[in-house]
Amino acid sequence: MEPRQKPPFVPRRPVYGPGDVDADYARDLGEPGGFPYTRGTRPPQGGLNDADSTILRELSGEGSAERSNEQFRYLLEHGATGLDVIGDGPTVLYLDPDHPHARHAVGNTGVSLCRADDYRRLYADIPLDQVSISHSLPSGFAIAGIYMAAQDNGFDPSVIRGSTILAPVYGEDTGYGGNLPLELHLRLATDAIEFAAQHMPKFHPFIEDTYFISDGSITAVDEMALGFIEIREVVRRLTGRGVPIDAFAPRIAILVNCGMDFFGEIAKIRATRRIFARMMRDDFGATDPRSWAVNVAAHSSGVTMTSEQLVNNVVRGTSQALSLYLAGVRAMEISAFDEPIRTPSREAHIVGLRTQQILQLEARASDVADPLGGSYFIEALTDEVEQGILERIEEIEQMGSVPDLHARGYFRSLFAEAMVDRAHAVEDGTLPVVGVNCHQIPREEDTLLREVAETRVEPHYDLIDTIAEWKAQRDIEGVRKALGELEEAARDSSVNLIQPIIDAMRSDVTMGEAAGVLREVYGFRYDPLGGGARP
Amino acid sequence: MTAVQIEHDRAPRTVLGILGLDQHEAGALAIGSILRDHGIEVIYVGRFQTPSTLAHIAMQEDADVIAISCHSWEFLYYAKELVDMLDATPPRIPVVMGGSVVTGEDRDTVLASGVDAAILKDEPVEHIVETFRALTKSYRGA
Numbered sequence: 221m222e223p224r225q226k227p228p229f230v231p232r233r234p235v236y237g238p239g240d241v242d243a244d245y246a247r248d249l250g251e252p253g254g255f256p257y258t259r260g261t262r263p264p265q266g267g268l269n270d271a272d273s274t275i276l277r278e279l280s281g282e283g284s285a286e287r288s289n290e291q292f293r294y295l296l297e298h299g300a301t302g303l304d305v306i307g308d309g310p311t312v313l314y315l316d317p318d319h320p321h322a323r324h325a326v327g328n329t330g331v332s333l334c335r336a337d338d339y340r341r342l343y344a345d346i347p348l349d350q351v352s353i354s355h356s357l358p359s360g361f362a363i364a365g366i367y368m369a370a371q372d373n374g375f376d377p378s379v380i381r382g383s384t385i386l387a388p389v390y391g392e393d394t395g396y397g398g399n400l401p402l403e404l405h406l407r408l409a410t411d412a413i414e415f416a417a418q419h420m421p422k423f424h425p426f427i428e429d430t431y432f433i434s435d436g437s438i439t440a441v442d443e444m445a446l447g448f449i450e451i452r453e454v455v456r457r458l459t460g461r462g463v464p465i466d467a468f469a470p471r472i473a474i475l476v477n478c479g480m481d482f483f484g485e486i487a488k489i490r491a492t493r494r495i496f497a498r499m500m501r502d503d504f505g506a507t508d509p510r511s512w513a514v515n516v517a518a519h520s521s522g523v524t525m526t527s528e529q530l531v532n533n534v535v536r537g538t539s540q541a542l543s544l545y546l547a548g549v550r551a552m553e554i555s556a557f558d559e560p561i562r563t564p565s566r567e568a569h570i571v572g573l574r575t576q577q578i579l580q581l582e583a584r585a586s587d588v589a590d591p592l593g594g595s596y597f598i599e600a601l602t603d604e605v606e607q608g609i610l611e612r613i614e615e616i617e618q619m620g621s622v623p624d625l626h627a628r629g630y631f632r633s634l635f636a637e638a639m640v641d642r643a644h645a646v647e648d649g650t651l652p653v654v655g656v657n658c659h660q661i662p663r664e665e666d667t668l669l670r671e672v673a674e675t676r677v678e679p680h681y682d683l684i685d686t687i688a689e690w691k692a693q694r695d696i697e698g699v700r701k702a703l704g705e706l707e708e709a710a711r712d713s714s715v716n717l718i719q720p721i722i723d724a725m726r727s728d729v730t731m732g733e734a735a736g737v738l739r740e741v742y743g744f745r746y747d748p749l750g751g752g753a754r755p
Numbered sequence: 756m757t758a759v760q761i762e763h764d765r766a767p768r769t770v771l772g773i774l775g776l777d778q779h780e781a782g783a784l785a786i787g788s789i790l791r792d793h794g795i796e797v798i799y800v801g802r803f804q805t806p807s808t809l810a811h812i813a814m815q816e817d818a819d820v821i822a823i824s825c826h827s828w829e830f831l832y833y834a835k836e837l838v839d840m841l842d843a844t845p846p847r848i849p850v851v852m853g854g855s856v857v858t859g860e861d862r863d864t865v866l867a868s869g870v871d872a873a874i875l876k877d878e879p880v881e882h883i884v885e886t887f888r889a890l891t892k893s894y895r896g897a
Contacts, residue, residue, distance in 0.1 A: 309775070309776035309777070309778070309827060309829075310776060312778075313776055313778075315776070321775065321776060321803065321805065322776060323832075324775055324828070324829040324831075324832040324833065325775055325776045325777075325827060325829055328828060329827060329828075395778040395779055395780070396778070397778055397802075436780075436781050437781070523781070526876075527855050527856075527876045527877070528876065528877050560855045560856070560876070561855070561856050561858070562828075562856070636780070636784050639780065639781040639784045639785055640784050640785055640788040642781075642785070643781075643784075643785030643786075643788065643789065644785075644788070644789075647789065647880055656877065660877075663859075663877065674858045674860065676828060676831075677828070679828075679832070749803055
């Protein structure tokens with residue numbers, strides 16, 4: 221039986237025509253590079269094929285800083301022009317590798333980073349003035365780490381390019397938890413933005429990451445509505461402390477998800493640029509055009525990748541990458557074919573890169589800015605998605621403040637319900653997933669790419685010993701003094717925490733220890749999981 | 756430890772959690788909902804569990820089965836520790852591990868450690884539910 225189909229997040233009509241579009245070209249579209257940036261934030265580049273201006277990157281980081289550094293070099297030698305560094309489980313959770321809960325998760329799903337020297341080794345001999353480095357790491361520490369590594373590795377930090385994701389409001393509810401209170405998350409986020417605006421002007425310290433909040437399967441409308449709610453909260457806090465909007469808004473970017481709704485994702489990205497432009501100008505009073513033009517990067521959806529018929533994931537990645545090119549996205553990562561099972565293998569990295577390169581260089585998908593602009597269907601869909609996002613923002617903001625909604629568990633309930641809904645839709649077939657609930661093959665025939673995907677990466681237990689031994693030989697009085705100074709700085713809400721974090725790390729304080737002290741300042745236990753004590 | 760008093764006439768009761776630092780909850784919430792829909796009582800205890808916390812909660816809650824949702828490889832290394840801990844307090848509560856990252860080889864590994872069932876991503880719901888029912892029946896008959 222053919223499955224009944226779940227409707228897309230914005231209903232579609234069988235055909236679209238002039239009567240479906242109400243857009244005024246100058247008001248609602250504009251030229252590429254012009255307000256409201258629906259058609260893209262940059263003017264056409266003066267020649268066909270935009271390949272040179274595209275950042276190709278793949279998720280990377282595994283084991284120690286040295287091993288990850290080797291991985292970075294491999295990717296750069298094979299055509300990557302950027303890097304996306306992901307921390308292992310303990311690092312993302314602000315835990316040192318010698319924490320009792322960390323032992324079986326060290327280094328096998330990302331890089332283990334907890335001290336200043338890790339960052340120096342991670343970026344050794346990487347041209348930080350040329351390579352754009354995206355960080356899926358705790359933002360305050362990632363900025364402190366790359367700033368310090370640049371200084372120590374011979375680069376002026378002002379040349380660093382790249383970004384760090386921020387997850388201050390939703391992280392605890394969506395897989396980027398650090399067992400930190402909301403107010404500390406928000407302080408680290410706003411301090412990181414302020415610090416980077418002053419010292420790292422080419423760096424995007426504020427990547428609103430709607431990827432991870434949406435990969436539990438909230439709709440694309442909710443993905444962007446929640447993203448904008450987080451942006452608005454951070455902007456209000458920064459302007460409230462006196463930071464001018466135009467001092468940081470040009471460095472805001474949005475990292476969106478890209479699922480399998482080919483046209484819906486294109487419309488979502490076009491609508492997002494338009495909403496951002498109008499919001500920054502009209503709601504927050506930004507006057508610098510760079511504050512209106514938001515750079516949208518993307519990570520293709522991991523949840524759409526299946527562990528059945530793994531090779532189908534290459535097709536899914538290609539479809540998602542094509543919709544991103546047609547939406548004008550020029551910095552993307554393609555979830556790899558082994559995504560359902562592991563962090564990307566070397567083979568999967570190469571397929572991800574080649575997918576982008578074939579679409580650019582052979583299919584020439586990025587030659588023309590906003591190639592679908594003017595399509596009755598795309599323009600109507602862009603309008604409908606925009607309307608849906610704006611209505612949802614208003615609805616949620618009327619329900620209460622962000623801290624209040626967070627405390628009431630509202631956001632968590634949205635994410636949890638979406639995960640369950642998707643599972644039911646896959647189970648009952650209303651969401652067709654090829655190879656999973658339709659067009660399956662017997663498991664014994666499903667062998668293609670399986671050996672690569674199922675190669676397990678063992679935990680790097682040696683790193684636990686390395687860190688434990690290093691901690692034991694530190695100047696512990698110096699560490700205690702530095703932690704005391706960090707605590708004092710944190711108790712003064714007018715102090716930006718990034719420089720005190722750098723100072724503490726230079727005194728051999730680890731991320732786990734610094735985070736523990738910051739938790740205490742905000743009324744949490746030093747180690748909510750138990751097992752760790754303040755030095 | 757006194758012998759467990761098993762109520763034979765109530766619905767199967769499962770304590771469902773995630774081990775270690777694995778933060779992915781989609782699978783756990785989904786399977787929890789599906790099991791509930793099929794008449795199995797689910798006590799979801801969330802992330803950041805250890806073998807010790809899961810074993811203690813399961814005993815306190817008179818669980819018939821401990822279910823672990825897996826989206827990182829940590830389950831492989833905690834399996835034996837959990838089974839050994841449960842073995843110390845008979846009758847031993849059965850353990851099911853499942854998730855998208857669980858491969859056929861992983862299943863062999865954890866079954867060899869004493870885990871009672873491992874469920875791969877593509878198992879039909881009917882089979883999953885039957886696994887929980889059969890383990891409950893066997894536990895209550897122990």
